């Protein structure tokens with residue numbers, strides 16, 4: 001016997017590298033290359049440190065109200081957390097408590113199986129098709145819940161709102177979570193469906209399209225009933241999650257829709273230009289609707305390209321995993337960063 005027998009053993013999630021060097025081109029964790037909305041910096045400068053004496057609002061009410069206003073839902077339909085990872089972890093804990101397995105794609109956000117293992121939730125992987133599409137029949141079998149990102153990561157593939165609705169409609173007895181981390185780069189959100197389906201939870205984040213990965217803000221939208229259950233779990237775990245500066249600065253980001261549209265529009269334009277230039281270099285990829293490309297080269301193995309790029313201080317993401325070990329996930333940076341990457345690849349690939 002040992003105290004170690006009673007330890008909850010888990011295999012943690014492995015995030016993309018955050019190198020200390022500043023002189024690199026960082027295209028490996030899907031952050032935004034542009035700064036947050038100008039109001040965020042202004043708010044930071046105006047912050048009164050005396051206010052830090054007090055606990056923050058438990059519900060993040062100011063931020064909840066700003067988001068509710070923006071997404072045209074009631075504040076009762078909104079839940080905020082420390083990045084969508086926190087929101088998703090809380091949702092797994094709250095909603096996935098069946099003996100039946102939860103379902104998610106075999107190629108997807110690699111945190112899902114980590115949470116399932118952490119909470120001892122049984123799960124079953126649903127293989128994507130050869131061209132990385134969801135096969136909706138896979139989600140019609142008995143299950144304890146469903147989660148998938150739309151667009152998916154790291155594939156970048158967007159499924160139609162009709163397909164997503166069919167999956168939700170076929171599963172009224174479990175909670176269906178749609179992770180919309182990348183929806184602002186050309187996808188269509190299923191948020192309007194939360195009125196129709198009490199069991200639908202839609203999760204989004206400030207980390208990609210709102211340029212605030214370092215601030216840690218995520219949120220979920222769903223029926224009041226679903227959100228109330230999430231709050232019950234949260235207030236049984238850690239009540240004060242979002243801190244006061246985060247709430248205040250988050251509001252600024254939501255209120256500047258013009259800036260939001262401007263930076264997401266720029267990233268989309270750069271992405272579409274990259275599709276052309278990368279194709280000319282012999283790469284092929286899915287028709288990404290995200291802020292990254294999921295690319296494979298017709299001759300050079302992805303691992304070799306990955307290592308050569310890293311040598312040059314250009315960081316992208318590579319997974320030595322079945323089905324995707326010849327792909328690179330390349331975050332869309334500024335035009336200048338992408339031009340430097342293309343110049344290197346041209347030279348490297350001869």
Ligand SMILES: *Cc1c(COP(=O)(O)O)cnc(C)c1O
Pocket residue numbers: 030082083084085086109149153179181204205206207213217218
């Ligand atoms: C980035 C990402 C998240 C988590 O982002 P946070 O920074 O925790 O908000 C969740 N889901 C997917 C699919 C992601 O790519």
